[in-house]
Amino acid sequence: MQRLGEFIERQHSSSLPSHELSTQYDTSLSGNFTDFCLDRPYIRSHDRQMAVKLDRIDCRILDELQKDSSQSQRSLSDKVGLSQNACWRRLKALEASGVIKRHTVVLDRDRLGVGLVVFSMIKTRHHSAGWLKTFRMHVSAIADVVDFYRIGGEYDYLLKVVTRDMASYDEVYKRLIENIELETVTSFFAMEAIEEQRPIPFG
Structure with missing residues (x-):
């Protein structure tokens, strides 16, 4: 060390x-x-x-x-x-050394008119390397998806979507399921951000 x-x-x-x-x-x-x-x-x-x-x-x-x-x-x-x-x-x-990963700013969603936060849980029957590559490219092309995780448990993926309103989320949802087979998409709508962007524990 x-x-x-x-x-x-x-x-x-x-x-x-x-x-x-x-x-x-x-x-x-x-x-x-x-x-x-x-x-x-x-x-x-x-x-x-x-x-x-x-x-x-x-x-x-x-x-x-x-x-x-x-x-x-x-x-x-x-x-x-x-x-x-x-x-x-x-x-x-x-x-x-990678401790500071990149240079960015923190924006106020409400002032920008994108105050709706949605967490979408996705389940799929497909787990081949080729399908996963296609799915990742498909989701990453949707700008409203700000966080994208592969997870363990009942569901396979977790998305955090930041967008304007229900109508705009509906457009995101339609793009998400377009031309790709998904078993289940379950969405949860945030009512209030109690804690957000908290410190990463380390040491």
């Missing part, structure tokens, strides 16, 4: 970009990591391709990014107690 600092030094030079970074970082994590890290000098990030150790400063960086990922590099480095140079190297290392 290698320390993240060693990974940083090998992967990145010490030069800081001429402009301040204000990119929005999707840590895929929210919540307060600082308290979680207080009694843990290092936290392991388990990845199939790479395993790195997150120290307290890394946790503070992730904590600050999930609070405000649009803040400038200077603001972030001041909050975590690093120079801009050192903070930039740690950010790049977190990206390279």
